[in-house]
Amino acid sequence: xxxxxxxxxxxxxDSLGRRLQPDAVVVQEDRNLVMSAPAxxxxxxxxxxxxxxxxxxxxxPLPVGRYLVRRPREGSPFWVYQAVVxxxxxxxxxxxxxxxxxxxxxxSDAQKxxxxxxxxxxxxxxxxxxLSFTEMVEALDATIFELTRRLVSPCRITVLLNExxxxxxxxxxxxxxxxxxxxxxxxxxxxxxxxxxVRERGDRLHFRFVxxxxxGYLVTRSIDVA
Numbered sequence: 001x002x003x004x005x006x007x008x009x010x011x012x013x014d015s016l017g018r019r020l021q022p023d024a025v026v027v028q029e030d031r032n033l034v035m036s037a038p039a040x041x042x043x044x045x046x047x048x049x050x051x052x053x054x055x056x057x058x059x060x061p062l063p064v065g066r067y068l069v070r071r072p073r074e075g076s077p078f079w080v081y082q083a084v085v086x087x088x089x090x091x092x093x094x095x096x097x098x099x100x101x102x103x104x105x106x107x108s109d110a111q112k113x114x115x116x117x118x119x120x121x122x123x124x125x126x127x128x129x130x131l132s133f134t135e136m137v138e139a140l141d142a143t144i145f146e147l148t149r150r151l152v153s154p155c156r157i158t159v160l161l162n163e164x165x166x167x168x169x170x171x172x173x174x175x176x177x178x179x180x181x182x183x184x185x186x187x188x189x190x191x192x193x194x195x196x197x198v199r200e201r202g203d204r205l206h207f208r209f210v211x212x213x214x215x216g217y218l219v220t221r222s223i224d225v226a
Contacts, residue, residue, distance in 0.1 A: 004151040004153070004220070005219065006154070006156075007155070007217070008157050008158075009210075010158070010159050010174075012162070012163070015160070020158060022118055023078070024079035024080065024081060024117075025080050025120075026083055026118060026120040027080065027081070027082055027121050028086060028123045028124065030084075030087065030088045030093075031084050031086065034062050034068055062084045065084065065102050066102060066105070067106050068082040068084070069106075083102040083103065085098050085099050085123055085124050086129075088129070091129070092129060094130045094131050095131075096131060096136075096139040099123055099139035099143075103120070103143045104147060106118075107143070107155070110155075111151065116155055116156060117155075118155075118157055119158045119159075119160055120157060120158065120160065121160055122136060122159065122162075122170075123136070124136045134173060141174065141177045149221075151221070178198070178217075194209055196208075205221055206220045207219055208220070
C-alpha cells in the first residue's frame, strides 16, 4: 500500500468561496448555543406535563468536545461542522483537549463521508477568553498526529486566519513544534525540498514543506518495519 497523504495549509478567511472551495467548513461554537435536537420543541396539546419535561430535556446543550454536522443548504456548496469547543460560562472557555477531541471526531466523520477537503476556523481561539495561538497549535498538532493513523484516503486541511500577521504566527508555531519532534531531516532526491521525519508509535511520518508557502506541508506515512 502506498503512503496516505495529509496536506495542511494556512490561508486567510476571505479566500473561502473564492480561491478556496472545500468540501466542508468547520466552525467553532459555544455549547450553550448548540442543542442535541432541533431547536423547536414540538408538543401535542394533549401531552401531559411529564411528556413536556422529557421533550425539553432532549434539547440539552451538547458537551464540550463534541460536534454537529449539517448538510449543504440551498445556495451553499459546503457541509458545515459545528465544533462544540467553548463554554462561555466557564473560564477559560476552551481547553486544548476539547479542541483535539472535537477535531479528531469531525475529521474522522468527514473521511467516512468522502469529504477530502476541509477548511477550519481557528478552532479554540476566540477573543481573550479562548485559547492562545500557542495552545491552539498544540491542539492542532496533536490532532494531525492522531489523524494520520486513521486516514483511509488523502485529506487536505486548511486553517483560516483573519490577518496575515496571525497566519505568520501560526505558521511559525506549527513549524517549531514539528522540528522539535523530528528524528532527522534530509533533502529529497532532487535536493530542492526539505523533509522532516518523525517517528510516531511504530510509524514513520515524512513532512515535506510545500515550496513557496508560508505554512503548507504534506505528510506521508509509512510503516516502520525495523
